[in-house]
Amino acid sequence: MVEVRLENLKKYFDKGRVKAVDGIDLTIKDGEFLVLLGPSGCGKTTTLRMISGLELPTDGKIYFGDKDVTYLPPKDRNISMVFQSYAVWPHMKVYDNIAFPLKIKKYPKDEIDKRVKWVAELLQIEELLDRYPAQLSGGQRQRVAVARAIVVEPDVLLMDEPLSNLDAKLRVMMRAEIKKLQTKLKVTTVYVTHDQVEAMTMGDRIAVMKQGKLLQVGPPAEVYLKPNSIFVATFIGAPEMNLLDVTVKEDEKGLILEGESFEIPLPEDFTPLLKDYVNKTVIMGIRPEHLIVEGISEILHVKRRAKIEGVVDFVEALGTDTIVHAKVGEKIIKIKLAGNVNVPIREKIKIIVDLDTMHIFDKQNEKAII
Amino acid sequence: MNDETKYMLKQLAFYTFIFVVVAWIVVPLIVATLYAFAAPKDYYDPNKVIPLHFTAKYVKTILIHLGAWEAIKNSVVVALLTIAISFTLGIPAGYAIAKFIFPAKDTIKLSIVALRMFPIPVMAIPLVILYIRLNLIDTRLGVALAHTAMALPFVVLITSSIFAGVATELEEAGMVFGLTRLGSFLKITLPLALPGLAAAAMFTFVMSWNEVFVASVLTLSHRTLPAQILSIMAGSSGGAAPDYYKFAAAFIMTLPAMLFVFFARKYLITMWGISLK
Amino acid sequence: MKIKSEFLPYLLILPAFAYLMFFVGYPLAQALYLAFTQNGAFSLATVRRAISDYYFWTALKYTLGLAAIIVPTQVILALVLALVMNKSFKGRDLSIYALVIPLTISDVAAGLIWYSMLSPYGFLNKLLMNIGILDNPIYFFGYQFRHMEFLAIVLAELWRATAIVFVIILAGLQMISNEYLEAAEVFGATYWIKLRRIVIPLLKPSIQSALIIRTLFAMQVFGIVWILAGRDIPILAGEGFYQLTEIKDYGVASIYALVIAGLSILLGALYIKFMKAEYLEVKR
Numbered sequence: 039m040v041e042v043r044l045e046n047l048k049k050y051f052d053k054g055r056v057k058a059v060d061g062i063d064l065t066i067k068d069g070e071f072l073v074l075l076g077p078s079g080c081g082k083t084t085t086l087r088m089i090s091g092l093e094l095p096t097d098g099k100i101y102f103g104d105k106d107v108t109y110l111p112p113k114d115r116n117i118s119m120v121f122q123s124y125a126v127w128p129h130m131k132v133y134d135n136i137a138f139p140l141k142i143k144k145y146p147k148d149e150i151d152k153r154v155k156w157v158a159e160l161l162q163i164e165e166l167l168d169r170y171p172a173q174l175s176g177g178q179r180q181r182v183a184v185a186r187a188i189v190v191e192p193d194v195l196l197m198d199e200p201l202s203n204l205d206a207k208l209r210v211m212m213r214a215e216i217k218k219l220q221t222k223l224k225v226t227t228v229y230v231t232h233d234q235v236e237a238m239t240m241g242d243r244i245a246v247m248k249q250g251k252l253l254q255v256g257p258p259a260e261v262y263l264k265p266n267s268i269f270v271a272t273f274i275g276a277p278e279m280n281l282l283d284v285t286v287k288e289d290e291k292g293l294i295l296e297g298e299s300f301e302i303p304l305p306e307d308f309t310p311l312l313k314d315y316v317n318k319t320v321i322m323g324i325r326p327e328h329l330i331v332e333g334i335s336e337i338l339h340v341k342r343r344a345k346i347e348g349v350v351d352f353v354e355a356l357g358t359d360t361i362v363h364a365k366v367g368e369k370i371i372k373i374k375l376a377g378n379v380n381v382p383i384r385e386k387i388k389i390i391v392d393l394d395t396m397h398i399f400d401k402q403n404e405k406a407i408i
Numbered sequence: 409m410n411d412e413t414k415y416m417l418k419q420l421a422f423y424t425f426i427f428v429v430v431a432w433i434v435v436p437l438i439v440a441t442l443y444a445f446a447a448p449k450d451y452y453d454p455n456k457v458i459p460l461h462f463t464a465k466y467v468k469t470i471l472i473h474l475g476a477w478e479a480i481k482n483s484v485v486v487a488l489l490t491i492a493i494s495f496t497l498g499i500p501a502g503y504a505i506a507k508f509i510f511p512a513k514d515t516i517k518l519s520i521v522a523l524r525m526f527p528i529p530v531m532a533i534p535l536v537i538l539y540i541r542l543n544l545i546d547t548r549l550g551v552a553l554a555h556t557a558m559a560l561p562f563v564v565l566i567t568s569s570i571f572a573g574v575a576t577e578l579e580e581a582g583m584v585f586g587l588t589r590l591g592s593f594l595k596i597t598l599p600l601a602l603p604g605l606a607a608a609a610m611f612t613f614v615m616s617w618n619e620v621f622v623a624s625v626l627t628l629s630h631r632t633l634p635a636q637i638l639s640i641m642a643g644s645s646g647g648a649a650p651d652y653y654k655f656a657a658a659f660i661m662t663l664p665a666m667l668f669v670f671f672a673r674k675y676l677i678t679m680w681g682i683s684l685k
Numbered sequence: 686m687k688i689k690s691e692f693l694p695y696l697l698i699l700p701a702f703a704y705l706m707f708f709v710g711y712p713l714a715q716a717l718y719l720a721f722t723q724n725g726a727f728s729l730a731t732v733r734r735a736i737s738d739y740y741f742w743t744a745l746k747y748t749l750g751l752a753a754i755i756v757p758t759q760v761i762l763a764l765v766l767a768l769v770m771n772k773s774f775k776g777r778d779l780s781i782y783a784l785v786i787p788l789t790i791s792d793v794a795a796g797l798i799w800y801s802m803l804s805p806y807g808f809l810n811k812l813l814m815n816i817g818i819l820d821n822p823i824y825f826f827g828y829q830f831r832h833m834e835f836l837a838i839v840l841a842e843l844w845r846a847t848a849i850v851f852v853i854i855l856a857g858l859q860m861i862s863n864e865y866l867e868a869a870e871v872f873g874a875t876y877w878i879k880l881r882r883i884v885i886p887l888l889k890p891s892i893q894s895a896l897i898i899r900t901l902f903a904m905q906v907f908g909i910v911w912i913l914a915g916r917d918i919p920i921l922a923g924e925g926f927y928q929l930t931e932i933k934d935y936g937v938a939s940i941y942a943l944v945i946a947g948l949s950i951l952l953g954a955l956y957i958k959f960m961k962a963e964y965l966e967v968k969r
Binding site for chain 3: 422425426429432433436439443455498500501505508513519522526529533535536553556564617618621624625634637638641651654655661662665666673676682
Binding site: 091092122123127128129138139 | 862864865867868869870871872873874875878882883886887889962963964965967
């Protein structure tokens with residue numbers, strides 16, 4: 039097991055015209071489960087492939103512990119990988135697929151047998167060892183791919199969207215299983231995904247990427263509660279965070295956020311943070327699950343609150359939750375209420391904003407102010 | 409040796425290999441073309457590896473006096489007839505295999521593959537008897553019918569893969585919006601499949617153009633080009649036309665094939681499922 | 686898909702199928718009749734006449750011998766070429782175009798082209814003599830140089846017909862998902878291990894069909910031999926042709942046709958039996 043350190047890692051394609059990965063500094067702790075999260079094309083898979091050695095960086099360094107592995111071929115890195123398509127070789131039986139990494143590393147025959155049996159039991163695929171991949175379901179093939187990846191006890195385990203080809207139900211199950219397995223084996227793991235739920239549930243830390251750059255790295259709760267930019271704020275959480283343009287005004291009592299059809303007076307402690315933005319437009323962000331509708335779901339723990347008026351436009355009843363679309367001025371705001379709530383359409387409602395869960399972003403650089 | 413020189417040497421070895429491989433294919437073609445037009449005194453001069461004096465005399469002689477021009481016309485007619493017959497028969501079959509699900513489909517497909525493997529050229533020997541009876545012996549139609557037997561399995565298989573590449577939904581959309589099945593095929597599937605079909609037609613043309621055994625066995629006075637050349641060059645038992653005539657003949661035979669490669673090179677390759685950059 | 690008539694696909698296939706069955710079935714029946722009857726009764730006289738001929742056995746020997754040398758060489762050559770051309774490098778497409786040119790060149794033309802390379806005044810001899818490697822030309826042609834004629838035929842066939850094997854194997858190679866190879870690489874495989882344990886096993890179906898196609902066509906080899914060696918190197922198709930056009934012995938010619946057909950079926954069946962890719966046959 040080993041710590042992985044990326045220093046100013048870069049990968050340019052097409053003679054520098056495409057900057058797939060554009061200077062990443064990141065340390066993945068020994069035994070940590072790190073999730074690289076981002077939309078497609080953000081460079082997360084390229085980063086993973088550079089850690090694996092399948093891709094060589096244009097610039098920068100990769101260290102495993104103290105060892106510089108930047109230009110080492112994959113075979114000299116003691117890594118393993120689970121591929122998106124699983125890459126379970128169709129011409130080998132399950133047993134031979136799993137035994138392949140051991141055979142290459144010239145393990146003795148009885149040791150190979152012992153380890154294959156061990157890992158097959160771990161992933162509950164003992165029954166399948168004598169089958170060809172064509173005889174397996176997608177989920178079973180995925181288990182084989184994971185088994186093959188951990189059989190050698192690698193220093194670093196890399197996973198490239200391993201669950202994206204599974205159906206929804208299986209995905210939820212495998213999510214938990216992979217996480218449990220990793221906790222048990224304590225192998226340093228880098229997990230690439232574009233699915234924020236996977237990232238939130240599996241990662242010890244999440245690294246959010248956009249256009250080849252790292253935007254924020256931190257534990258799931260931190261990335262969720264304290265996003266450092268509009269991108270991170272909207273990428274994590276469903277439904278997406280509500281964003282509203284507001285102007286910062288000042289009167290004798292303090293600062294006010296002035297929206298299209300509402301005003302929110304701010305307590306004193308906001309003043310030092312927003313004093314540079316007086317008479318400027320900023321972006322206010324509130325997660326749908328942090329909004330409350332007056333009279334329907336009163337929650338006492340909300341200490342500092344503001345009220346916004348809106349009109350119910352549309353209601354999505356999901357069973358466990360109800361999502362209310364409310365029209366505030368010309369904007370639609372989504373409110374996520376727990377349980378099955380009956381909210382009549384076209385009814386006027388008062389929306390309560392919890393000022394302590396509210397985010398404010400700079401309109402120019404889209405970075406978080408609060 | 410440092411890494412950079414190692415890399416350079418590797419690159420050098422790689423490109424040398426590529427060069428040798430390409431030269432192995434191309435040099436004989438260039439040599440044959442040069443020699444086709446070389447003056448005999450240059451050809452028989454042991455010091456002139458590359459001829460310097462040229463003449464079109466032998467190419468002309470073969471074309472005009474030795475019947476190659478007539479043979480070219482026969483070859484074109486035979487090849488076009490082959491395309492016409494094999495496509496008329498092959499396109500419906502290819503379409504059925506691509507777009508329908510029916511019992512015994514795999515068996516039928518497999519037997520067509522097996523028939524492609526059958527040595528049709530050699531079966532021309534017993535065919536002679538039938539052709540004599542049907543007055544088809546020594547006719548261009550007769551050769552085309554036999555060439556069709558050779559080309560048809562290819563046409564069925566390749567058109568079925570071409571039609572399979574055209575989404576069924578496009579055709580179904582046509583039917584939803586009021587076309588008949590035939591109309592939908594003619595107005596939607598066929599135009600989309602046209603480039604592929606054109607390539608398949610060209611390949612069929614080349615197959616017929618190059619075939620020598622059937623043509624030699626089934627004709628006497630209406631020979632196709634390869635059959636005519638073979639009879640000039642080799643007689644029936646290996647023969648002795650002067651060398652420069654052989655080269656001229658080689659040139660005449662290769663030229664259309666080379667033009668085909670030049671104009672249809674992309675299709676010629678992608679037809680086999682190979683992707684280029 | 687809803688089909689108006691369940692017979693439609695059969696109706697569409699029937700003409701092509703019937704045509705093929707006729708053009709294989711009729712000549713086959715005709716050949717059997719010509720080979721095994723005399724004056725309307727069963728007779729082995731024609732067979733005896735054919736196999737008592739020195740040329741019959743020599744033709745069989747040379748046809749099989751040529752195939753045994755040419756086909757494996759072509760497969761190995763094509764495999765190497767396909768592996769190289771599957772890399773990406775400058776000039777790759779042009780090189781592929783060059784390699785497939787022979788696909789469109791007839792065996793007669795290929796024979797003539799290689800005659801221009803190998804004849805006593807041909808390119809190769811003159812080149813080697815002018816560089817000073819040779820004092821006298823190497824003679825490739827003529828009955829007394831039959832071994833060299835054999836070599837010339839092998840060279841010309843390798844030149845002409847490796848392209849089809851190359852095309853089939855390259856297409857097969859491109860169908861192998863890159864992730865299969867990357868997975869092997871991640872788990873520690875070197876280039877050679879990848880080639881031996883992953884690439885070649887996955888190419889088996891392509892190699893099998895290339896082998897079948899080439900072997901069966903090798904049984905019918907004609908034009909190239911006829912141009913380069915005539916009957917110095919007897920081959921089955923050539924003897925059939927000779928018997929038909931010169932001797933006018935339809936019976937013996939039919940026997941040659943039947944021998945070629947029989948060999949084709951036998952060898953095709955052997956390949957299919959012994960080169961099964963087990964992983965493709967398993968029940969789902």
